[in-house]
Amino acid sequence: MQKLTQLIQEASRLGNSSAESEVDRIMTICNACRYCEGFCAVFPAMTRRLQFNKADINYLANLCHNCGACLHSCQYAPPNEFAVNVPKAMAEVRQETYIHYSWPKSFGVLYQSNGVVVSLATSVALMFFLWLSTVLSSNLGVPLAGNIYAIFPHNVLVLIFGAVFGFSVLALGVGVRNFWKNISKGHVSVAAISEATGDVLTMKYLDGGHGEGCNNADDGFTLWRKRFHHFTFYGFMFCFASTSVATIYHYLFHLDAPYALSSLPVILGVLGGVGLLIGPIGLLYLNLIRNPLHGDPQQKPMDRAFILLLLLVSFTGLLLLAMRDSSVMAYLLICHLGLVMGLFLTMPYGKFAHGIYRTAALLKNAIEKRQPNSLKLGSD
């Protein structure tokens, strides 16, 4: 074993970062063992390769859901001399890929100290809306029967949020497109797309491969991480649907907010808001009791900032609905819009990106597994 350090260095190939070299080292060990093949998509994808180049490593890292199953089952996990910790190595590379594929490139730095970035972005957004309200409206502190446009005219909101959201979608889109160009070759079939879509919508790889869930605090399995992710994900989608329906109402049917409690935008918004309360609270709790060996501890501020921001968005949104007829409506509106703006601003440069890159990796996986395996390794 005296040569191990030397071998590790030897394994680090030219052009790889130290995090990528670590994944290379670990995947070489895993490929010689393969006990974890049943847990997720990472290990079957690994067995299609004998060596791991930069693109392979970035792909595998984003395919990893950080479920922890392979760490707790690993005969080579620390304190074993091989010191294999797949979830940690993958998490470190994941952050590098987010940074590397950021658009504009110089914004990638925002992934570092992300907790601070999210706090600052949100604070600035809050100040902005506070200032804007004083410029545009003299109705602060007056009950307005839920008419938010009395504070901020509809077109002003559309302009501001449309621009920021549009930029975020563009930035994430360009990033993931560059990521895709590097990792992918092969035919995007309908079957592959539908499989990947299913993997995303069901979060298949958070079930542990056996249906009992992933690991969180220890070697026992839990389905709660998957469930809280579902609350969060579908909560977000419901909120998005609520806004979309409201936009259609506004432009197509000339039905303006405020909408009745029984209206579709409000029902969707409430369902989404509740999902975005339960999900992030659960995820925050699980994050706090998470086994310290899972993932990259340096990214915890990023994880928690995103979770807390989602939580604050849904909390203020629901509160705004509940108190829209009261005199504090304007202040709640300012808070809610500021927080939503904070979320939109940091979407391409924070934890939100994990879902996008993961989806791309899952699609790549669905394509790749349909291609014939070029290796004929015989039997071990």
Place this chain on the structure above:
Amino acid sequence: MARESGASVTLLESAPKEWRGGNSSHTRNIRCMHDAPQDVLLESYPEEEYWQDLLKVTGGQTNEALARIAIRESATCRSWMKKYGVHFQAPLSGTLHLSRTNAFFMGGGKALVNAYYRSAQAAGIEILYNSEVSSIELDGQKFIAANLANGRRIEAKSCVLAAGGFESNIEWQREAWGIDEDGASPADNFLIRGTTFNKGVLLKHMIAAGVDIIGDPTQAHMAAIDARSPLYDGGICTRIDCVSLGIVVNKNAKRFYDEGEDFWPKRYAIWGRLVAQQPDQIAYSIIDSKSIGRFMPPVFSGNESSSLDELANKLGLDVEVLKGTIQEFNAACKPGTFDHTIMDNCHTEGVNPEKTHWATTIDHPPFYGYPLRPGVTFTYLGLRTDETAGVFFGERRSKNLFVAGEMMAGNILGKGYTAGIGMAIGTAFGRIAGRNAATAANRE
């Protein structure tokens, strides 16, 4: 099983929590008898075929009655394993030859160990880590108490010994293997594939206490593994699977055995012993680029070299002798149709030793070389037992002392090995010992 039968149970684990469960952490499957396809198991594997396989690998050094108990239990034990949290999965890639006979644990043996410990804890079994048992107090054949290395004494109405073999005790290995003709101690060059905690402390103590033993201390399951592996716990990833595709030379750069005698899974366990018999217990598996992609990827680098001179230098072999060996081998390779998935017709003529299959010339750079050492998986020396899993003293069976696991596997496995048999024996006799220990305790 003892807890299920109503006994109050304490588990004394010599290792700290992160190393618990001994060599089970390195296992990956259990060989199971079945008469029809069963979830992860294909076709059928009847009792008789299983028994014949066992008879063949042990060369008759087995106990048919006990072997058949283990075989039959293997047909039914999986539902019990599942009940305690073990998940099974389809055979791993590269293990097609085991898809009929062996059920793979999802995540391997450590996942199984975790599941068992979680279930044990949930069932109210007390688990004491860092609790090496140094001696057993007996009254005749009767178990009285276990004395821990830390000074604690634990009394109980019955006891199951499951403390493994002595493969991690280098001193004892040295003693067993003695000194070779070069005046060196071969055991000094052995690597231990599994846990560092199988020091055989209890085994030695029980032998001194007069138990009936079984097995030869020099008999151990020994595979040829990468010489760069850690001294302990290298496990499965240290295997070198290209032996049958190329040639193997010793430190004098000379071949010494037919590399193509049979498929590697059937031969890897004899190669440990073959390497142990070579000077300095080292050998080198050499292949050329034609073999890349035809065998399971090894964990360490293959010393990729563009010429044989470079490879010989990297491996520390005599350049001229190695080139001579390879030249002679290449000249002896007869034309044939290479196919590493069958026993093909590529063989040598006129070289000693012959290579009887998969013999192709080594002439397509880059060349690769992997150093090999003997890797001890486990030892066979153990306590004699019968269908009750009871411990014997001078042919008299103890009423409340039982034995399980590697410590008794030698009753069934006098030598040799076949994948998943250790877990079959361990599971069968672990459950028998537990049940009988509970009965013995309730009788008191």
